[in-house]
Amino acid sequence: MTIELIDEIICTLIIAFAIDVTIGEPPNKLHPVVQIGKTVSLFTRITKQVSHKKGTNFEKIMGSVVALGLPIVVGLIVYFISVQSFQLLGAIIFVLLSSIILKVSFSIKAMDNHINNVIDELKNSNLEQARKNLARIVSRNTDSLSESKILSACIECVAESFVDGILSPLFYYGFLNTPGAMVYRTVNTLDSMIGYKDDYHIHYGLMAAMLDTLLNYVPARISPAFLIPALMICRNDWKNSVRILKRDRNRVESSNAGIPMAIMAGGLNTQLEKTNHYKLGDMDEEPTIQKCLTSLKVTKIATVICITVFIIPVMVILNHLSWWNIFFGL
Numbered sequence: 001m002t003i004e005l006i007d008e009i010i011c012t013l014i015i016a017f018a019i020d021v022t023i024g025e026p027p028n029k030l031h032p033v034v035q036i037g038k039t040v041s042l043f044t045r046i047t048k049q050v051s052h053k054k055g056t057n058f059e060k061i062m063g064s065v066v067a068l069g070l071p072i073v074v075g076l077i078v079y080f081i082s083v084q085s086f087q088l089l090g091a092i093i094f095v096l097l098s099s100i101i102l103k104v105s106f107s108i109k110a111m112d113n114h115i116n117n118v119i120d121e122l123k124n125s126n127l128e129q130a131r132k133n134l135a136r137i138v139s140r141n142t143d144s145l146s147e148s149k150i151l152s153a154c155i156e157c158v159a160e161s162f163v164d165g166i167l168s169p170l171f172y173y174g175f176l177n178t179p180g181a182m183v184y185r186t187v188n189t190l191d192s193m194i195g196y197k198d199d200y201h202i203h204y205g206l207m208a209a210m211l212d213t214l215l216n217y218v219p220a221r222i223s224p225a226f227l228i229p230a231l232m233i234c235r236n237d238w239k240n241s242v243r244i245l246k247r248d249r250n251r252v253e254s255s256n257a258g259i260p261m262a263i264m265a266g267g268l269n270t271q272l273e274k275t276n277h278y279k280l281g282d283m284d285e286e287p288t289i290q291k292c293l294t295s296l297k298v299t300k301i302a303t304v305i306c307i308t309v310f311i312i313p314v315m316v317i318l319n320h321l322s323w324w325n326i327f328f329g330l
Helices: 006-022 032-054 056-089 091-105 109-123 127-135 147-194 206-222 224-233 238-248 255-267 289-320 323-327
Strands: 272-274 278-280
Touching: 006 091, 006 147, 006 289, 032 056, 032 091, 032 147, 056 091, 056 147, 056 206, 091 147, 109 127, 109 147, 109 289, 127 147, 147 206, 147 224, 147 255, 147 272, 147 289, 147 323, 206 224, 206 255, 224 238, 224 255, 224 289, 238 255, 238 278, 255 272, 255 278, 255 289, 289 323
Parallel strands: none
Antiparallel strands: 272 278
């Protein structure tokens, strides 16, 4: 007997989106991603304690074990919860549990809150606190950034987060349901914690960085299909966004991040700069608070476009191919 799951799967997506917009993130004590982060920290400390005896190859091997093993374990746990909740508890519980799991894999409201915390301090002419608030969401040194550079960093963060904080988890949900979304979120968490090229992380975090780049490859390259129409709707310079995308997308060390950031720089007719690293776009206009707020609006509209014209159609097509029955073993 064929069981139609498409209604539940779409309903899960809509409820998760509604939870994010209205409630936002759960408390850290209950947040699965926070617990994943604690696990990564534990393994990192253990590895570092013995790596001075074992050497760099040991670090690479252990880093690869964690980078591959942890996402697989998380994916299997989520898959088990999904299948068992549907088969034993019914469709309503399946949708509720899946909605909560999917919600923690992406974040829209949290980025809004972080950026607005920076903007509020700038409006109050509190540059020092604005720098401190910015430091919570970017890896660069913010101690001496001007207001213009702070706003540039905010816009960059919003653009990059559209891919790795929204589009990618939804992309993997569209093909692999909540297990796919949480596998991606685990890999992305690993990369954000250990995927650096400094002396401390370069060997241990190598595999995590490679996996994150791989999993973001396709989502980053389809992001223009959603960001550019969103710029059109907001009446920004979408033609310039295409021009800057073609010219500047490879100026960033991360080829994935360069795509949405170049689009945003061009669409807002401004220049996004990380000192001594890159400049995207032309300084036709200075970064402003209004441009920063516009970038948030653009990503929200792009998210709605992505869900309605890509994610849901993909899930419906897969349903017609009986993929969801095969995936859940029904």
